[in-house]
Each structure stands twice: as C-alpha cells, then as structure tokens.
Amino acid sequence: MMMETFYDKFPGIAEKETRCIIVMNDETGLPKGEYYLLESYCNKPKCDCRRVFINILHKDKILATIGYGWENVEFYEQWLGEKYMAQDMKGPILELSGQTTEYSESLLKLFEKAILPDSQFITRLKTHYEMFKKNLHKNSTEELIEEDFNPEKHTIVELCKESGTDFDCITEDTKEVFYPILMAIEETIWNQYSKDSSLKDSEVIESLKKLRDGVFSENTRFNELEENIVKKLKLVLFLNNHSKRDLSLSISNVLNSAKLHRSSDGSRGYVTFISRFFNQMTK
Ligand SMILES: [Zn+2]
Numbered sequence: 001m002m003m004e005t006f007y008d009k010f011p012g013i014a015e016k017e018t019r020c021i022i023v024m025n026d027e028t029g030l031p032k033g034e035y036y037l038l039e040s041y042c043n044k045p046k047c048d049c050r051r052v053f054i055n056i057l058h059k060d061k062i063l064a065t066i067g068y069g070w071e072n073v074e075f076y077e078q079w080l081g082e083k084y085m086a087q088d089m090k091g092p093i094l095e096l097s098g099q100t101t102e103y104s105e106s107l108l109k110l111f112e113k114a115i116l117p118d119s120q121f122i123t124r125l126k127t128h129y130e131m132f133k134k135n136l137h138k139n140s141t142e143e144l145i146e147e148d149f150n151p152e153k154h155t156i157v158e159l160c161k162e163s164g165t166d167f168d169c170i171t172e173d174t175k176e177v178f179y180p181i182l183m184a185i186e187e188t189i190w191n192q193y194s195k196d197s198s199l200k201d202s203e204v205i206e207s208l209k210k211l212r213d214g215v216f217s218e219n220t221r222f223n224e225l226e227e228n229i230v231k232k233l234k235l236v237l238f239l240n241n242h243s244k245r246d247l248s249l250s251i252s253n254v255l256n257s258a259k260l261h262r263s264s265d266g267s268r269g270y271v272t273f274i275s276r277f278f279n280q281m282t283k
Contacts, residue, residue, distance in 0.1 A: 003040040003053045006128050009135050012280055014039075017128070019121055021114060029106050033058060037115070041129055045136040049079065052125050053095060056107050064107040065098020067091045070122050092116070135281075151234040157216050157244070159234055164243030170253045180240050181250035184232040189254075190278045192225045193271045199225075201262035201270045208255040215251065216244060 007014040019037040023030045040053040051069040055062045068091040069076055076089035092111055094104050115121055167174045175182075185208075193199045207226045214220030215230065222230060233247070261270035 002043050004043040005055075006039040006041060006132060009132060010128075010281075013128075013131075017124060019115070019124075021110065023110075028110055030103055030110070031058065035063075035107070035110075038062075039125065039128055041132045043132075043136055045133070045140045048133075049089070050075070050126075050129065051089060051091075052129065053098065054111070055099065056111075058103075061101075062099040063101045064104035065095040065100075066108060066111055067093050067095040067098075068111075068125075070126060131281075149235055149238055151231045154234050154238065155218060156230065156234060156237065156247070159237035160244045160247060161237075161241045162243065164241060164246035167246075167249075170249050178246065178250050178253070180236045181233065181242060181247060182254060184236045185229055185250065185254045186274050187278060188229045188232045189225065189271065190274045192228065193275060199271055200267050201258055202267065204270060205255065205258050205262065208251060208258060212248065212251045212255060215247065 005014075007018075018039070021035045021037070023032050023035060026032075036057040038055040038057055040055065042049050042051065049069070050071050051067060054066045054068065056064045056066065067088070069089050071090070073086050073090050076086040077083050080086055080089065092108060094100060094108055165174070165177045167177065170178050189199075189204055204225075207223065207229070210220065210222070211226055211229060214222075215233075236242070237247070258270040261273050263269075265272065
C-alpha cells in the first residue's frame, strides 16, 4: 500500500482540520512548541484498511510517524486473515517505514495519552478517511468512463436494476446510499455552471423537471446539461445497484434542493451553493 497525505487531496480542509498539540512543559522531554499531526491514508481505491499514518511535524521537521487503526483488533485480524500482525495494524505504533528520531518514543506516548482519548479527533480521522477513499474512487471512475464504458450503447432503463436501495424516501439517515446518483447530478450541474456562469437556478430547475418526467423515455429531447446528466447517470447505474425508483427519488431530491436554495438565496442560490461544496471537495 502507498500512503498519501490528506493535504494532497484536500488542502483547504487539511489546513483547517489538522490537529496541533502544544507542548508547554519539560516533563515530556520534548522541545516546547507546536506539533502538527499530518495525516496520510492508503491510496489503493479498493483497499479498506481503515488506518492512518500520522507524521508529527515540529518546526518543519518530521519527528515521528505513528500508525493507527481505529477499529478493534478483531477487525484487523479478519482483514489480514491472521493474528500475528493485527495488533500492529491497530497500533498505535511507530511505523518502521516512517521517520524515527530521538523524540519518536515520547511522541508516541504523548499521542496515546493526549490524542487517543479524544473521540472528536478519532471521528475526524474516520471522516477524512472516507473522503479520501471516495475521492480515489471518483478518480478511478472517471478513468473507467474513458476506457471501458460507452454511454451511447446503453439506455437508462436498461441500466436500472430490479431492486435498488429499498428505501421509499431520501432522509438524512438514508441519504448516503443515494449519494452516487445525487453527486452525479449535482456535479454535472456544477461542471456546467463552471463552464457557463450565466446558468441560473430556474434553468436548472426546468432541466431537472424534464429529467424527472422523461428520463426513462428514449424520445425525450434533452439540452446539453440534461444530456450530460444522463450520460453521468448511466455510468453510476452501470457501477451501482439502483432501481428506477431510486433514480426518480434522487432527481426529485435535487430538484427540491434547487427550489429551496433559489427561494432563500436568489436566482443563483443553488448553483452557488453546490459550487462552494464541490470547489472545497476538489481543491
Ligand atoms: Zn489500505
């Protein structure tokens, strides 16, 4: 596995959310000052190792590399298929492949004492891991588009599966399983708006209505935006198990979101909102 820094993919978020420890006294044997915990994650799209490498940076120098897995040991035993290495996978340990200095041991102790009990930090690691992995998946998906999948050869209807998510509506709790479809639609709208800043919410809303009513029919004539959304949806349907109902629910969900943002934030309230979101995701 190759570890890659979180900062590489999400510099804006990393700047805001990188944990810093301040050492004020001599007890620890560490030089006083700020220590930054720089996260790296494994960049194999299909690997679900659920670990982080933390490089501890002090005055522009990495003084220790700590490996840590937030799941329990049983998870890593199963994941590895053996017991011998599982404890090391869980950690926290000093990574042999990382930086080792005279301060590494003290930093590991500090990490155990001051950082591990901080559940908010651990939750943040999990979130960063999810974002990182999704980003990898997205990139490999885009490669697939160019290489293997030809949307022209498929219809939406044919790509929809008999059974999908089994949910009747999209709520905060169920939203996650619809993300591939929701993201495909919103990302395409965002792409269009990035190319053409004259795009208004009202046009987006018209397009979404047309898709809602005509996406399963081959006779509907779509404009450029609608055509691009359909193309992207075909890939998502090709890669995931979604039913026609999932697709209808998702289009309606985006439509409602667009209406909501237009009514509260003006004629480009919605396109501005999604731009902010995607710009941060891909920065
Ligand atoms: Zn991995």
